Amino acid sequence: MIVAKFGGTSVQDADAIGRVIDIIGDKRARQPIVIVSALGGATNVLLEIAHKAAGGELLIALHMIEQLRDRHLREANTLLQGSSEREEIAAEVSASFDELAHLAEAFRTLGYLTPRSLDTVAAVGELLSAQIVAAAFRHRGLPGVCIDARDVMRTNDFFTRAEPDTDEIDRAAREFILPVIERGSIAIMGGFVGSAPGRVTTTLGRGGSDYSASLVGAAVAAEAIEIWTDVDGMLTADPRIVPKAQLIERIRFDEAAELASFGAKVLHPSTIAPAVQRGIPVYVFNSRNPSGRGTMIAFEAPRMAVRAIAGKRNTTVVKLRSARMLLAPGFLRRVFEVFETHRTSVDVVATSEVSISVTVDDPSNLDAVVADLMEFGDVAVERQRGIVAIVGAGIADGSRAIADAIAAIGAVPIHMASLSATGINFTLVIDDEQVVPAMQRLHRTFFESAA
Numbered sequence: 118m119i120v121a122k123f124g125g126t127s128v129q130d131a132d133a134i135g136r137v138i139d140i141i142g143d144k145r146a147r148q149p150i151v152i153v154s155a156l157g158g159a160t161n162v163l164l165e166i167a168h169k170a171a172g173g174e175l176l177i178a179l180h181m182i183e184q185l186r187d188r189h190l191r192e193a194n195t196l197l198q199g200s201s202e203r204e205e206i207a208a209e210v211s212a213s214f215d216e217l218a219h220l221a222e223a224f225r226t227l228g229y230l231t232p233r234s235l236d237t238v239a240a241v242g243e244l245l246s247a248q249i250v251a252a253a254f255r256h257r258g259l260p261g262v263c264i265d266a267r268d269v270m271r272t273n274d275f276f277t278r279a280e281p282d283t284d285e286i287d288r289a290a291r292e293f294i295l296p297v298i299e300r301g302s303i304a305i306m307g308g309f310v311g312s313a314p315g316r317v318t319t320t321l322g323r324g325g326s327d328y329s330a331s332l333v334g335a336a337v338a339a340e341a342i343e344i345w346t347d348v349d350g351m352l353t354a355d356p357r358i359v360p361k362a363q364l365i366e367r368i369r370f371d372e373a374a375e376l377a378s379f380g381a382k383v384l385h386p387s388t389i390a391p392a393v394q395r396g397i398p399v400y401v402f403n404s405r406n407p408s409g410r411g412t413m414i415a416f417e418a419p420r421m422a423v424r425a426i427a428g429k430r431n432t433t434v435v436k437l438r439s440a441r442m443l444l445a446p447g448f449l450r451r452v453f454e455v456f457e458t459h460r461t462s463v464d465v466v467a468t469s470e471v472s473i474s475v476t477v478d479d480p481s482n483l484d485a486v487v488a489d490l491m492e493f494g495d496v497a498v499e500r501q502r503g504i505v506a507i508v509g510a511g512i513a514d515g516s517r518a519i520a521d522a523i524a525a526i527g528a529v530p531i532h533m534a535s536l537s538a539t540g541i542n543f544t545l546v547i548d549d550e551q552v553v554p555a556m557q558r559l560h561r562t563f564f565e566s567a568a
């Protein structure tokens with residue numbers, strides 16, 4: 118069995134979905150399970166619809182709903198020309214948009230959104246794409262069966278970034294997915310979407326379809342997890358920032374996980390853990406270039422000092438200075454409890470005897486965090502910061518990588534620096550506007566120079 122996930126651009130229209138069917142058609146013997154994202158950009162539109170409606174702009178929201186309905190119907194009609202299912206699928210698609218219009222009216226009346234209602238709206242994209250793609254498979258003579266992600270992807274109720282219940286997912290995969298595979302059919306399920314107890318719709322967070330794929334892969338003990346996207350694989354940097362980024366043919370799980378969590382959007386940061394747990398290799402391929410070599414992510418890869426560069430913009434730094442930290446056991450625990458209480462995750466950490474600096478990605482609960490931290494000492498918040506990281510299993514192995522990285526960055530202010538305990542990630546916090554030029558300089562140093 119393999120799990121193959123196709124991201125938004127890989128299912129953006131009828132042509133792209135046609136390519137998905139070709140790719141999977143060639144892999145039938147390997148018993149594929151297909152995970153699809155929403156049609157490219159649909160999740161953004163859905164969330165915008167919800168925000169517009171709650172903000173009082175109902176007419177705009179309804180207009181956007183009609184445009185999104187038309188887009189889905191157009192692609193479904195193109196894919197299902199001559200299919201006996203065409204009308205039925207069109208009716209189901211339309212019914213979802215009617216329901217969305219009712220929801221939009223309710224949001225307008227309420228004037229606010231809850232994380233739970235946002236998930237209900239965001240999930241529509243994947244629930245529809247899975248239905249459309251499965252019907253398109255059948256029309257092309259392949260036995261596609263649509264699986265409702267809410268039956269399989271069981272989560273807690275942390276809406277907008279729900280956490281999976283892997284025991285429940287293992288059980289549900291046996292109940293809902295394996296029978297489909299055993300009778301020779303192709304299971305097709307939306308990524309990103311899940312359900313909390315009571316079958317309340319949740320989502321795994323933006324970009325979460327990759328995570329759905331690895332959770333399903335782990336649940337069925339797949340032989341491989343394939344992430345099909347719009348670039349040739351994992352590259353030495355984000356190609357939008359570094360046009361000369363090169364394909365990485367093999368990379369270790371831990372390196373890929375670091376890259377993902379430090380900004381390489383090609384993989385959702387949680388994707389690697391389930392694969393590592395069951396030892397399943399993860400591949401990244403380009404759905405527009407299916408014969409490409411792609412990237413293989415596994416336990417072993419040829420050792421390189423620096424495998425890739427990552428970067429993240431819009432990071433916030435929180436600095437705490439406290440005289441009480443001196444010789445106080447348990448101090449760090451109490452500080453981190455504050456972040457935990459306010460569900461704010463911390464990325465980079467640096468400490469001294471009297472101070473601690475951390476970066477946070479999502480500052481939505483920062484006011485509450487700062488208020489609680491003030492009990493320990495002086496707190497300063499620095500916005501407009503960014504992170505650059507070099508990642509590679511050999512960074513700390515006596516190589517020149519760290520010295521070269523600092524030299525490459527040049528004379529820009531460095532606000533924090535951190536070398537991970539495993540020595541595979543060296544991170545610098547710099548001004549936000551320096552992230553792009555710093556990534557370009559780092560890439561030149563490590564990948565574009567003749568040496």
Ligand code: ADP
Binds near residue numbers: 126154
């Ligand atoms: P999908 O919709 O298929 O999930 P995403 O947009 O989420 O695709 O992720 C693919 C994008 O990730 C690429 O188009 C690329 O711009 C970006 N990206 C960032 N860093 C990297 C990297 N190191 N290697 C490859 N792609 C990267």
Ligand code: ASP
Binds near residue numbers: 125154160322323325
């Ligand atoms: N469609 C969702 C998003 O845009 C999930 C995904 O594509 O991975 O965030």
Ligand code: MG
Binds near residue numbers: 124324327383384385
């Ligand atoms: Mg993605």
